[in-house]
Amino acid sequence: MSEAKIATGSQIGRSLPRVEARAKVTGRAEYIHNLRLPGMLHAKIHRSTVPHARIRSIDTSAAKAMPGVHSVVIGDDILAVIPDPYFGPAFHDQPILALGKVRFAGEPVAVVLAEDPKIAEAAAQTISVDYEELPAVYDEVEAMTSTAYVHDELKPAGMFADLKHLAGKRDTNVALDYHLRLGDVDKAFAEADHVFEHTFRTPQQMHTPLEPHVAVADATDAQVTVHSSTQTPSTVRVEIARLLGLPENRVRVRTAFLGGGFGAKVYVKLEALAVALSLIARRPVKVALTMEEQFFTISKHGSTFRIKSAVSKDGRLTARYCEVIYNGGAYADIGPRVAQKSGFSAAGPYDIPNVAIDSYETYTNRPTAGALRGFGCPQLVWAYESHADLIARALGLDPVEFRRKNLLKDGLPQATGTVLRDTATEAVLDRVVQRIGWGQPFDRGSGTIRRGRGIAIGMKASISPTTSVATIAVAADGGATLYCGTVDMGQGSTTALAQIAAQALGIEAEAVRVVAPDTDMTPYDMGTLGSRSTFHMGNAVRRAAEEVEAKLAAMAAEAGVPAGTNLPIAEIFRRKYGMQAGTVVGSGSFVPDYVSPDHATGLTPNATPYWMTGGSGAEVEVDTETGRVRVLRLVNVADAGTPINPRIVETQLTGAAVMQLGFTMSEEMVFTDGQLRNPSFADYKIPGIRDMPGLMTGESVAARQESGPYGAKGVGETGTFAVSPAIANAIHDAVCVRITELPITAEAVYRALRHAAGDPLPED
Amino acid sequence: MTPFELMEPATLAEALALLDPDDPDVRPIAGGTALMLMMKSGLYRPQRLVSLRALGPGLTSIAATPDGGLEIGAMVRLAEIERSDAVRRAAPVIADTLLTHSNVRVRNVATIGGNLAHGDPHMDLPPVLIALGASVRAVGPGGERDIPVEALLTGYMATVLGNNELITALVVPPQTGRKAAYAKVTARSADDWPALGVAVSVGSADVRVAIGAATETALRLPQTEALLAGRRLDDKLLREAGRCAAAEAPVVGDLHGSASYKRVLVEVHLRRALQKALAA
């Protein structure tokens, strides 16, 4: 018999290899991508070819006539099984298949079902739709005033109290407006020694998880099962149950390892469609997207950020105004949350007495935007840290000194009024400065090759309100099984949560098995998003383990074991039951405190259970003849609290920075008249191994989040925050030009150089 | 991909007989990497593909010719050319170019004949082979003919080859006394199709200049060549040549960059390619 060992050392701070490492290197890790069910049909989607139109008619006759086609489904057919087929976490605005209208080019309009996916695909291409085109709006700034409306009427989901005022609103493309007012901004600007104003933009971009979205539904009237590559099994269950009018316990959502998520797979994506198709066909149905189709499913918000700061003679920020407009695309998804949550921290990690923030989520006739690793925050840091360097340069101040002078330190209230607790902003900035060698001489290049350095720092609120529940069952051999809804999409949560449970139970992490999320077994968790699992679920797991510990102690006492005796768990079971038998179950839940922001002022004493801080330093080389930028060094530093698994934390940090390097240097969804021109890796270029800087580091500073499990806090997004402005600031340092729009392509830099030389390059 | 008929003839004559001069839905397939992309995206739906994989050893060897040139069978994989000592000796620029052409897996499968017959302007080899004065040997019902690479490519994804004509070999003339270089310029990520490819071959009395990727098809730049012919290639002349090439090249804008930016790239990278060749 193999019994769980009593831990010989702390399970916290152990760089244990991922528990699923062997399965991943042998190709045997489970992904829903691999799933086949007996009798399963494959669905292939026909998508709209126009960005905004009324549907006059849909001709599916050729598809239906094709040999091997099971059936063809359009929006009207969905109504038979789901009478009100609109879904979405913030607004119930998205139809499962287009009904009456299409709102972006690429929207699902019809589906072909067949046993052979190639036949379904060929048939889907024969479907033709007669459209009456409507005026469209694509740009987020234009959407604020355009009379081309994407939706006739706003339909908030009711889940979020702060969206209620938008119910039934017409003639607007604004899906959410968040406003923060602290102090007297107008007065401060009027009295300011210096005022600076700049506008920064980011393009629409895409997560491109390498495992494309997939959902397999097996639905009958009595029971609905969905196997999905989802980051949020519990919330998908709630939404599917709502759509079907079923109790939650009749809907089962399960997942496996995810081949990447990055926010693309939160909330309902394909699950409602798969369920509807399975109910119609009365067979299991698999909806598996291609890489190309993912671009029409979810994306990262493009944004326009107008930022204005008042600064005193001695370089103190006295006021800041932020107007952030996010391009949310055709459906709200979680976009309104992005606009609000990021709005909290739009003014940056600075101690500014007077702050005004207006943050808007807009509808446009583009593919939908939602959450992407940072939830709006990287767009904000891009702007406020580029702005910070411009101010410092204009005032002749060292960019690091300017930041130090204004940095929000632990214990001070952030713009919302929420006080920073256990937030290592100063340590992060200090370490970035040290790691990049700020202030030390370096080879600045000569001739047509110039080098420069830049730094940046950003901060983000975590998620609240939100709930996590965990259950731990300990078997009679002392091994523990952890049941929780946290999805491992590569961030290493399975390993980290096993370590937390093991630490609380006093056993080795290897003795904890973590089951894959399955709502039939695993209790509710809001979702694996916003860097929340280590902190929120980690706390729930710790509480569950503590309940188990208490029960085991009671059991030992009952069996007459003197208190303080360090018996192996298996021995306690043997004493109690006389043999290897029994189970002890403990559960724990975690709901952080939260105070909803005041609607008028946006202020709240408790916006977030903790803050994440990330800083980056970059050294770049610019070829002034072509504008080509090489990032030579990219150092990334985070406040991760006390890392549970330092190796995995480090890998998350460098990985996030690599991803943001792509968003900084090359990634952009390019549109012409609402048509996406580059929905594939052929023309949407993510970073490859030859794009890596010569030096690429990720590290966390010594820190401790007292409210977190064993001092830990979330870290999945932190590595993204400061990469883009650090690089732009380094380019400015190298060649004295300022890039204000991502991506920083060679052409963009070259154009800026020519502009600065008074000889702008013709547009075409 | 939609179903098609796959024929696997054992001889060149059989292969030619299976091709149809008038039916674009019948095509030869060699490595198939490019054709597969077109079929998977639905851009091409063939009725019949004629595989050239079983045509025998005549098409799969690399030979150094007695005069110092190369003859490379059409079915030779790009990876074999990349690693060939004969190629490295006779025309090292070809092996160097292949190192960043597409990726290892594609080079393991794609053939030189297929690569050239495809006519894709975003390929690295055409400008290089044009600068080297290479030609392809093609065979059709009317017999065999030699076609200079610069005459093979007629436009975007277009060649002079008939539907029932096959490339059998690439012929590279001796490069005695010449130095060549290729500059691949990517504008987005490092691993990308080129935004611009510039190849130069410098002889004692002439310079050949060819560009690709930034133009509808790979082509020579005769005015730039004339400017350089017979002159001392000093820095001033190289700069002038860059400007001349930028003005001469019929560049087009696309997702890699605007036309005006690509003209800048032509100007800079032609000069750099010449410098690299001279330093070789």
Add this chain to the structure above:
Amino acid sequence: MSAAPRTIRFTLNGAAAECIVAPHETLVDVLRDRFALYGPRESCGQGLCGCCTVLVDGAAVSGCLYLAAFADGAEIVTVEGLADGDALHPVQEAFIEAGAFQCGFCTPGFILMTTRLLAADPNPSDEQIRHYLSGNLCRCGTYPQIMEAVKLAARKLQG
């Protein structure tokens, strides 16, 4: 010889295999659908990401751009064929020890490519590693750790 399905015979991870394929089927689909080998997996569908990497007669190919019919007579190896029973291949061990993956979806491709790189060049430079692996994409951005893993694997293979 036609559009009709045909029987292909090949060696798969060291054992004789045969199956019936249609001419338009790709190697990655056939390995998954007929042989339940899920190590090779289609992601970008364009031969750019390397998730579908398969070795054909010792050469890495993109299984999504390779007709299954062309595998007739070939020796095919997938990531499932690397381990010797319970003993992992040194490259697999190195990827674990260096923490060189996160979501794991691209990992079989990187591992297979690394075995071929090190077979051709037992002691590659950083530049050679980067060139060889430039056609494999990791969206989790694990490249720094992959570089470490390849170098560690090289040391392991050299004993």
